[in-house]
Amino acid sequence: xxxxxxxxxxxxxxxxxxxxxxxxxxxxxxxxxxxxxxxxxxxxxxxxxxxxxxxxxxxxxxxxxxxxxxxxxxxxxxxxxxxxxxxxxxxxxxxxxxxxxxxxxxxxxxxxxxxxxxxxxxxxxxxxxxxxxxxxxxxxxxxxxxxxxxxxxxxxxxxxxxxxxxxxxxxxxxxxxxxxxxxxxxxxxxxxxxxxxxxxxxxxxxxxxxxxxxxxxxxxxxxxxxxxxxxxxxxxxxxxxxxxxxxxxxxxxxxxxxxxxxxxxxxxxxxxxxxxxxxxxxxxxxxxxxxxxxxxxxxxxxxxxxxxxxxxxxxxxxxxxxxxxxxxxxxxxxxxxxxxxxxxxxxxxxxxxxxxxxxxxxxxxxxxxxxxxxxxxxxxxxxxxxxxxxxxxxxxxxxxxxxxxxxxxxxxxxxxxxxxxxxxxxxxxxxxxxxxxxxxxxxxxxxxxxxxxxxxxxxxxxxxxxxxxxxxxxxxxxxxxxxxxxxxxxxxxxxxxxxxxxxxxxxxxxxxxxxxxxxxxxxxxxxxxxxxxxxxxxxxxxxxxxx
Numbered sequence: 001x002x003x004x005x006x007x008x009x010x011x012x013x014x015x016x017x018x019x020x021x022x023x024x025x026x027x028x029x030x031x032x033x034x035x036x037x038x039x040x041x042x043x044x045x046x047x048x049x050x051x052x053x054x055x056x057x058x059x060x061x062x063x064x065x066x067x068x069x070x071x072x073x074x075x076x077x078x079x080x081x082x083x084x085x086x087x088x089x090x091x092x093x094x095x096x097x098x099x100x101x102x103x104x105x106x107x108x109x110x111x112x113x114x115x116x117x118x119x120x121x122x123x124x125x126x127x128x129x130x131x132x133x134x135x136x137x138x139x140x141x142x143x144x145x146x147x148x149x150x151x152x153x154x155x156x157x158x159x160x161x162x163x164x165x166x167x168x169x170x171x172x173x174x175x176x177x178x179x180x181x182x183x184x185x186x187x188x189x190x191x192x193x194x195x196x197x198x199x200x201x202x203x204x205x206x207x208x209x210x211x212x213x214x215x216x217x218x219x220x221x222x223x224x225x226x227x228x229x230x231x232x233x234x235x236x237x238x239x240x241x242x243x244x245x246x247x248x249x250x251x252x253x254x255x256x257x258x259x260x261x262x263x264x265x266x267x268x269x270x271x272x273x274x275x276x277x278x279x280x281x282x283x284x285x286x287x288x289x290x291x292x293x294x295x296x297x298x299x300x301x302x303x304x305x306x307x308x309x310x311x312x313x314x315x316x317x318x319x320x321x322x323x324x325x326x327x328x329x330x331x332x333x334x335x336x337x338x339x340x341x342x343x344x345x346x347x348x349x350x351x352x353x354x355x356x357x358x359x360x361x362x363x364x365x366x367x368x369x370x371x372x373x374x375x376x377x378x379x380x381x382x383x384x385x386x387x388x389x390x391x392x393x394x395x396x397x398x399x400x401x402x403x404x405x406x407x408x409x410x411x412x413x414x415x416x417x418x419x420x421x422x423x424x425x426x427x428x429x430x431x432x433x434x435x436x437x438x439x440x441x442x443x444x445x446x447x448x449x450x451x452x453x454x455x456x457x458x459x460x461x462x463x464x465x466x467x468x469x470x471x472x473x474x475x476x477x478x479x480x481x482x483x484x485x486x487x488x489x490x491x492x493x494x495x496x497x498x499x500x501x502x503x504x505x506x507x508x509x510x511x512x513x514x515x516x517x518x519x520x521x522x523x524x525x526x527x528x529x530x531x532x533x534x535x536x537x538x539x540x541x542x543x544x545x546x547x
Contacts, residue, residue: 386527406487
């Protein structure tokens with residue numbers, strides 16, 4: 001994003017991955033060159049105990065972390081009212097009308113949301129904390145006695161209120177901002193997507209961690225401090241298991257820096273050197289460079305050495321020459337550019353957002369169902385049924401739930417490929433249409449849809465084919481009522497497109513099958529082109545099974 005100076009403090013702005021870091025390792029250690037002074041930071045004296053604010057050591061945050069995923073075992077979230085907890089902000093934060101403080105082990109949250117929302121936000125931050133420690137290579141000094149301050153307002157107006165209480169005038173159009181010197185992250189919900197709201201906070205908390213660790217982000221390049229914050233905040237949330245997976249590369253929800261960066265590369269190629277020198281910029285490019293540097297164990301080791309040496313030198317606003325020297329020494333510039341190009345040329349984003357709007361819960365996409373520019377809310381899935389699955393560590397790299405028994409196993413690349421999806425109507429029962437598109441070219445495709453939980457539609461008229469509708473029996477509709485879920489299994493046979501709709505339970509399923517004829521030309525398109533999830537006039541849950 002950008003930096004500015006207001007009232008003597010620098011600010012890191014965000015909409016808000018990074019892959020990850022460990023303990024510092026010196027590289028060609030040498031005396032640090034003279035550099036401008038770091039911004040003034042609040043004094044952090046010994047922290048006095050407050051009667052109703054438990055010490056961090058008295059506040060549980062038991063997190064089960066496995067790779068890039070974290071699940072809470074026991075996280076204490078304690079309301080402390082108007083008592084301002086000891087934080088890395090020193091005495092610079094004030095109370096504001098309508099706002100209260102809550103604390104967890106590592107964070108102090110000031111918010112005008114209710115207690116349930118405060119608990120959710122602090123659990124998310126505690127789930128993220130181990131990943132920030134790994135990302136930046138060390139735990140924060142003093143974290144045993146003070147907390148990081150995060151302010152989350154329920155609206156832009158209430159955020160202005162709390163900022164004014166702290167002596168800051170709000171003049172930024174994004175959803176999050178982290179002020180140096182204040183050592184605090186400020187957020188408000190700048191959009192309706194819950195993914196985006198989580199993303200901004202997780203992004204800002206990464207800036208906050210770096211600032212509390214080093215006093216500033218300005219001893220590292222822009223592509224680094226924004227790139228790592230965007231990378232680590234690229235996440236998938238599982239509401240059922242309360243599992244947060246961070247540093248996800250290949251996921252569907254927007255902002256999707258992976259897809260956007262690859263689209264930009266295809267349109268106007270760039271090199272690693274272009275990003276490192278600032279000749280090409282943007283959040284998506286920083287994301288791609290950080291992801292590339294982190295995706296291979298040897299590159300990650302060198303990337304950590306680069307980070308640790310810049311952290312040691314701590315050159316405020318004067319880091320470019322040392323950064324360039326370290327990049328040349330650790331990677332070799334020509335080799336880095338060649339390898340980065342080869343890596344980009346071999347990448348494909350599985351998901352491409354087309355029309356409003358989609359949330360993600362584990363591996364389920366949840367539509368808003370009221371498109372802005374086309375007939376359907378649409379997200380493309382670039383997994384042509386005719387191509388064999390090509391798994392890899394950066395392909396849909398998040399935990400997925402077991403396949404529903406209402407959908408048959410997918411078989412991409414087979415003589416008669418099979419894909420499918422599970423469609424849920426529980427958020428808007430008996431409303432709208434949802435399902436999949438096949439043979440996708442922009443907004444043209446074969447539609448396989450469930451209409452209002454009442455009938456199956458197969459429509460190939462966009463490709464010059466036939467359309468058929470099959471009304472569900474009363475028994476089928478009744479069987480779907482408890483969970484309001486219907487599975488679609490789609491087989492691209494030699495001369496027909498065959499669809500099975502199944503509901504009920506694995507022990508007592510109810511199913512119907514319908515098909516339409518397809519020509520050789522239509523079949524070739526269905527095999528070669530992407531698929532899509534589609535929704536209209538309802539909030540539908542669609543779990544695709546395509547790989």
